[in-house]
Amino acid sequence: MPKLSYLKALNRAIGDEMDRDGAVCVFGEDVGVAVTHATAGLLKRFGPDRVLDTPISEQAFTGFATGAALAGLRPLIEFQIPALLFLVFEQIANQAHKFSLMTGGQTRVPVTYLLPGSGSRESWAGQHSDHPYSLFAHVGVKTVVPATPSDAYGLLATAIRDDDPVVVFAPSGALGVREDLDFDRLVPVPLGVGRIHRSGSDVTVVAVGHLVHDALAVAEELAGSVSVEVFDPRSLFPFDWSGLAASLERTGRLVVVDDSNRSCGIGAEIVATAAEEMRLIAPPRRVTRPDGAVLPFARALDLACQPTRAQLRTAVEQAVNGHPSRSAE
Amino acid sequence: MADVPSAALYRTVALIRGFEQRAIELVRSGVVLGGIHPYTGQEAIAAGTCAVLRPEDVITSTHRGHGHVLAKGADPARMMAELAGRTTGLNQGRGGSMHAADFGVGVLGANAIVGAGVPIAAGAAWAFRRAGSDRVAVGYFGDGAVSQGVVLETFNLAALWRVPVVLVCENNGFATSMRTADTVAGSILGRAAAFGIPARAVDGTDPEAVLDATAEAVARARAGGGPTLLECTTYRFDAHHTWEHTARPRYRTDAEVAAGRTRDPLEIQGARIPAAARAAIDAELGSLLDHAVRYARTGPHPDPATALDHLYATGLRGRAGAR
Ligand SMILES: Cc1ncc(C[n+]2csc(CCOP(=O)(O)OP(=O)(O)O)c2C)c(N)n1
Numbered sequence: 133m134p135k136l137s138y139l140k141a142l143n144r145a146i147g148d149e150m151d152r153d154g155a156v157c158v159f160g161e162d163v164g165v166a167v168t169h170a171t172a173g174l175l176k177r178f179g180p181d182r183v184l185d186t187p188i189s190e191q192a193f194t195g196f197a198t199g200a201a202l203a204g205l206r207p208l209i210e211f212q213i214p215a216l217l218f219l220v221f222e223q224i225a226n227q228a229h230k231f232s233l234m235t236g237g238q239t240r241v242p243v244t245y246l247l248p249g250s251g252s253r254e255s256w257a258g259q260h261s262d263h264p265y266s267l268f269a270h271v272g273v274k275t276v277v278p279a280t281p282s283d284a285y286g287l288l289a290t291a292i293r294d295d296d297p298v299v300v301f302a303p304s305g306a307l308g309v310r311e312d313l314d315f316d317r318l319v320p321v322p323l324g325v326g327r328i329h330r331s332g333s334d335v336t337v338v339a340v341g342h343l344v345h346d347a348l349a350v351a352e353e354l355a356g357s358v359s360v361e362v363f364d365p366r367s368l369f370p371f372d373w374s375g376l377a378a379s380l381e382r383t384g385r386l387v388v389v390d391d392s393n394r395s396c397g398i399g400a401e402i403v404a405t406a407a408e409e410m411r412l413i414a415p416p417r418r419v420t421r422p423d424g425a426v427l428p429f430a431r432a433l434d435l436a437c438q439p440t441r442a443q444l445r446t447a448v449e450q451a452v453n454g455h456p457s458r459s460a461e
Numbered sequence: 462m463a464d465v466p467s468a469a470l471y472r473t474v475a476l477i478r479g480f481e482q483r484a485i486e487l488v489r490s491g492v493v494l495g496g497i498h499p500y501t502g503q504e505a506i507a508a509g510t511c512a513v514l515r516p517e518d519v520i521t522s523t524h525r526g527h528g529h530v531l532a533k534g535a536d537p538a539r540m541m542a543e544l545a546g547r548t549t550g551l552n553q554g555r556g557g558s559m560h561a562a563d564f565g566v567g568v569l570g571a572n573a574i575v576g577a578g579v580p581i582a583a584g585a586a587w588a589f590r591r592a593g594s595d596r597v598a599v600g601y602f603g604d605g606a607v608s609q610g611v612v613l614e615t616f617n618l619a620a621l622w623r624v625p626v627v628l629v630c631e632n633n634g635f636a637t638s639m640r641t642a643d644t645v646a647g648s649i650l651g652r653a654a655a656f657g658i659p660a661r662a663v664d665g666t667d668p669e670a671v672l673d674a675t676a677e678a679v680a681r682a683r684a685g686g687g688p689t690l691l692e693c694t695t696y697r698f699d700a701h702h703t704w705e706h707t708a709r710p711r712y713r714t715d716a717e718v719a720a721g722r723t724r725d726p727l728e729i730q731g732a733r734i735p736a737a738a739r740a741a742i743d744a745e746l747g748s749l750l751d752h753a754v755r756y757a758r759t760g761p762h763p764d765p766a767t768a769l770d771h772l773y774a775t776g777l778r779g780r781a782g783a784r
Contacts, residue, residue: 181591187621192580192614199584202569203519204592223611227577234560235570236553237771272774296773370775 133312141281141311142170142248142302144318145288146208150178153206156292157182159193160210170210170248170302190216194223197243198231206242208292214250214262214301225271228297240295246288250277250301251342251391252427252434261427261434263391265301265340266398269369274298274323276367279344281311283366286321293320303391305342324370328379332361335385335451338376338402339364343389343439350444358452368398376402377410384413385451389444394420414454417447465512470668471730472742473508477528478727479750480537484527484544484558488703492758493544497558500528502666502698505726506631507532509671510599510691513679519567519585520599521578524559525631526571529601534566537749538756547760554763555771575636576602576609579628583619586626586682595683597625599675605636607649616688620656625682627675628658628690631665633697634721638712653690665693666724669733696721 136144150156158171164185166172175183186193190211197207211217217224228241251263268275274296278284284302291298329344330351337360339347344364351360363379365372380386386406390399399418406416419439421427427434481501487493500507507528511520514533522529531537535551543550544558551563562570569585572578582600589596606612607630619626636644653660659681664670671693678689698721700706731739769776 187614187617189614189618191611192583192618195577195580195611195615196584196587196618199521199569199581199586199598200588201584202564202581203585203588205588222574222577223580226574227572227581231570233769233772234552234556235562235564235771236551236555238552238562238564272772274773370773 136281138281141285145285149292155206168248194220198228208244244291245299248302249304251303253304257429275369277301277341285318289320303341323367326365326372326375330362332359334359336361336379336383338388340390380410386416388418395423419443467733474504477504496703498525499699503695505668509668510675513675521582522571535563538753541753541757542760545757549760576606576612580615583626597682599627604632604641616656619688623687627678660690663693665695
């Protein structure tokens with residue numbers, strides 16, 4: 133069977149959607165030569181009318197995409213660096229996202245924002261290592277974090293077809309993942325439907341993005357002693373709350389692993405919602421970046437801020453065996 | 462220019478003036494909440510620019526947007542109902558004064574973030590040209606907006622890609638309390654020159670001067686000549702926002718305002734048509750606006766259960782403490 137890499141999956145999804153719908157066009161810096169590989173070959177295939185190299189003007193071309201969407205196109209914007217989302221938060225969260233409500237339903241804004249390389253890349257330091265998906269989930273922008281090549285294909289295709297703005301975070305930690313599969317089996321994956329990568333009965337690990345692979349490794353390590361279910365929400369807004377509830381009906385224990393800052397992060401939201409509404413027989417745990425982290429340059433420091441397999445393993449064991457409360461520590 | 466009658470331009474100016482007078486009364490009486498940014502004194506710009514546009518051309522507007530929205534052809538009654546937050550409003554009461562939109566007549570929305578509508582207009586115009594049509598877009602913005610990075614980034618993109626957009630700067634002398642000279646280094650026209658965008662200074666108190674300049678800019682855009690910047694000089698007669706009448710910040714003298722008011726678009730255009738024609742238009746607008754006020758006051762208020770309609774959201778249910 134052919135092997136599909138995560139980046140190639142993103143590339144295929146864009147190409148297939150451009151083939152399917154002439155309204156889809158791509159904006160971004162250096163997309164013509166495809167420096168990130170996600171847009172490889174598209175300029176040659178679809179021409180400069182549909183694959184547009186832009187000047188380094190994120191705010192203008194993100195606003196442009198909103199206008200083009202209002203005029204009937206379905207732009208996909210590629211951002212080279214996740215932190216550029218901070219520059220264009222206005223154009224996404226405050227403009228594109230709000231048009232449907234503010235116009236009383238007169239319009240929708242179908243723009244896809246693709247981040248091929250979100251989160252820590254080996255020692256790319258403070259301004260290139262953010263993973264700001266929680267910000268978008270917080271404001272209610274559809275937010276997607278695929279973990280595998282087939283999900284990257286399926287979720288990106290769905291994002292492009294969606295009539296609302298969707299931000300697609302492709303974690304750099306997942307870009308190297310490859311999958312054996314039949315290309316004919318690549319299909320759109322709906323937003324808001326999680327995926328159980330491994331069934332288990334003792335504890336549910338909710339893993340976001342590339343951390344799915346770490347969660348699977350930890351589950352394997354613990355296989356003799358603890359039965360771990362690995363639940364990948366795939367999209368963070370909408371979130372598959374019923375899928376999580378069903379998993380917790382089986383396991384009753386929850387650990388969340390999320391490569392974003394702890395305070396007000398998606399991990400906190402998952403734990404809080406489970407505590408309010410779902411079956412838990414033990415206190416939930418979360419493994420995240422520290423509060424208020426900015427990833428430092430030196431490799432050891434960078435890694436010290438990211439969730440590790442060892443932390444996840446400890447959290448799983450604590451969830452299953454009970455753990456000392458803070459006051460007792 | 463000759464094909465837009467002077468009387469039609471007068472009617473648009475008078476419609477905007479009359480609409481806003483009534484809107485201000487409704488702010489004072491508590492029917493319109495949140496207040497408005499009056500356009501009084503600047504009507505020549507909306508009237509002159511929109512007179513050139515076809516129904517299928519589009520505009521993006523600003524926080525001071527009533528004039529643009531009305532001049533482009535939105536129904537004054539539905540616009541007033543929008544200000545009053547009724548379901549009968551243009552945006553079903555979801556937008557209000559600063560977000561009034563009417564896609565049916567090409568109004569892609571007023572915008573409450575200074576400068577934010579400019580890239581949106583340019584993006585729409587780019588899409589039109591790409592589709593092979595000769596539709597154009599107008600992006601309105603104030604003198605304050607030329608200090609926004611996104612506006613200057615858009616100048617660059619629009620010029621680079623020969624986008625059929627008319628960039629209309631309404632220089633009313635102030636950004637809230639700040640004088641243009643205190644916020645704009647160099648000149649506004651000079652910004653266009655830096656990007657190779659043809660630009661013109663326009664008397665923004667004279668509807669026919671605005672119309673002439675816009676006609677030239679729109680013709681260039683339709684012919685594939687790219688963007689044009691029009692710097693329309695005008696004066697804001699009234700407050701920055703109706704809140705100002707209570708806060709009374711002092712940033713200009715009464716004498717200065719009185720001097721500014723001597724160039725009144727309503728009088729300039731009114732003097733160009735016979736007195737009887739002017740009186741007939743005034744009478745027609747009087748009853749039209751009376752109807753708009755009645756329509757706005759009597760429209761239904763939205764049902765709170767629909768607060769998140771039109772948005773992708775999880776909904777109002779399911780929050781702790783909600784029933
Ligand atoms: C980006 C941004 N900054 C600040 C504000 C607050 N604000 C609203 S209107 C305004 C002044 C705008 O001046 P100008 O662009 O000249 O337009 P005018 O009000 O004179 O029509 C300011 C500062 C805002 N809405 N958006």
